[in-house]
Amino acid sequence: MIAVSRLAQNSRQPSSAIDNNDDTYVVVTTISIEEVTFSWLSINFGKRLTVFSVKLTNAKSEVGKNLKNFTISVSQKHKVNVCxxxxxxxxxxxVALGSTVSMDCQPGPVSGQHMIxxxxxxxxxxxxVLVYAKVLTTRHYNFNLEAFNEKCEAAYLSSNPTQKGVCDIRRLQEF
Structure with missing residues (x-):
């Protein structure tokens, strides 16, 4: 399920952000609460996931010309509360028109049911929006990163084995 602060008058439905079609897009307009103006889009995963990376694609048309300075956060609850x-x-x-940016969570993966x-x-x-996440539980993933790789730090987990100096999360399943 996807929720938004407020759709623009001529915008497509919020599900356009996850329809595997770069030609469709959603425009979420700002709301004001206590003199703070912001816009938000929330995706409910349906269960708690650990998010490692997010890819976001901007619209190809001029409507996306000002996409910048945004945050991606994860929470167990839907409420937009910075705490x-x-x-x-x-x-x-x-973010250039029609381009895709890839963002690994920094300093490391975050867990929750809602991504905002x-x-x-x-x-x-x-x-x-593409989200790279897994269901991680301690009973299935009880491992010592130092034993796995001395140069591997929890803050540098990745599913991209070509990146130098990061842990390949696919190999963590071997423990």
């Missing part, structure tokens, strides 16, 4: 959010990534740069993309003082325009 209960675990930050995955803060993207500051401009939030932007202060501007609309969110999103063509596509």
């Amino acid at each position: 209960t959010l675990d930050l995955c990534y803060h993207y500051k740069q401009q 993309i939030e932007r202060l003082n501007g609309d969110l325009v999103i063509a596509e």
Whole structure:
């Protein structure tokens, strides 16, 4: 399920952000609460997941020309409350029209049932969101990272084995 702060008047449905079609997009407009203006899009995973990485694609049309300075956070509850959010990534740069940006959660993976993309003082325009996550539980993943790889730190888990100096999360299943 996807929820948004407020859809723009001519916007497609929020599900356009996860329809595997870069030609469709959702425009989420700002709301104001106690003199703070922001827009947000929330994705309910349906269960608690550990998020490692997120890819976001901007719209190809001019409507996406100002997409920048947004945060991706994860929370167990849907409420947009900065006290209960675990930050995955803060993207500051401009996202070029039609381009995709990939963001590994920093400093490391975050867990929750809801992922929230939030932007202060501007609309969110999103063509596509891809989330790389797993269900992780301690009873299935009880391992010692130092025994796995001395250079591997928990803050640098990744599913991309070509990255130097990171742990390949696919290999963690071997423990």
